[in-house]
């Protein structure tokens with residue numbers, strides 16, 4: 533019997549939404565992702581080996597990956613919003 537097994541990170545998209553990207557400075561879509569190491573058998577991730585790592589955000593416009601904390605700072609602030617609508 534021959535087993536193919538391995539260890540590897542598996543990335544899961546937790547959330548998709550929009551934010552003000554600090555890198556490309558435009559309003560764009562992002563994916564909030566979380567990465568976890570899995571023990572996999574026949575390329576199927578079976579057992580999570582670690583607690584979920586820090587999540588990160590990928591800007592779908594410029595492709596930059598950044599810590600999830602940017603979302604806290606990238607929320608549109610009310611003052612700028614009202615300027616845009618005026």
Ligand SMILES: [Zn+2]
Pocket residue numbers: 553554555556557558560591592593594595596
């Ligand atoms: Zn961007």
